[in-house]
Amino acid sequence: MTDERDRLEGETEAEPTPVPTQAAEQDPDPAPVPTPTPNPAPNSSTASYFEKVVRYIPATLNAAYIASLGLLAEAAPNPAWLYWAVFLTLWALVPFYVLYIPGQLSDKSVSKRFCVMAGVISFAVWAYAVDGGPIAVSFPEYYKPLYGSLLLIVTTLILPVLEVVLKQLSFFKPESE
Numbered sequence: 085m086t087d088e089r090d091r092l093e094g095e096t097e098a099e100p101t102p103v104p105t106q107a108a109e110q111d112p113d114p115a116p117v118p119t120p121t122p123n124p125a126p127n128s129s130t131a132s133y134f135e136k137v138v139r140y141i142p143a144t145l146n147a148a149y150i151a152s153l154g155l156l157a158e159a160a161p162n163p164a165w166l167y168w169a170v171f172l173t174l175w176a177l178v179p180f181y182v183l184y185i186p187g188q189l190s191d192k193s194v195s196k197r198f199c200v201m202a203g204v205i206s207f208a209v210w211a212y213a214v215d216g217g218p219i220a221v222s223f224p225e226y227y228k229p230l231y232g233s234l235l236l237i238v239t240t241l242i243l244p245v246l247e248v249v250l251k252q253l254s255f256f257k258p259e260s261e
Contacts, residue, residue, distance in 0.1 A: 140202035142181035
């Protein structure tokens with residue numbers, strides 16, 4: 085028994101002192117470490133309206149639009165048709181990104197048709213809210229930042245309600261139902 089005690093004492097002397105995290109792991113009742121609360125799952129009933137709307141917008145296309153705006157600003161002045169070409173090309177890609185790019189439709193309880201519709205609406209509203217899109221270039225009297233902001237707020241509030249209402253129609257029923 086003394087040999088065992090001597091061996092244990094010898095090991096503890098040779099070992100470096102444990103760092104505080106190791107000591108906390110050995111403590112049976114460690115103090116809780118404050119951690120940020122994770123975001124709720126997208127299909128959770130506690131998900132905010134914003135989270136529900138954001139999942140319909142293809143982030144790749146948003147990034148492409150912002151990058152295009154930067155390029156157009158560097159090479160200014162540009163004809164109005166160039167702004168329209170960028171916007172319409174990216175807008176036309178929204179349904180294809182929603183349907184065919186993996187990870188865009190992670191929730192099977194949502195209709196693909198609704199996701200396409202919501203993505204198309206959201207992208208157009210978002211582009212208008214960001215800088216007015218081609219409308220601000222072609223028809224500056226119809227664009228004010230206030231209009232874009234209000235339109236974005238209204239869209240953010242209406243899309244989740246529209247999703248619930250349209251689920252009642254057979255055309256917008258999810259595949260899982």
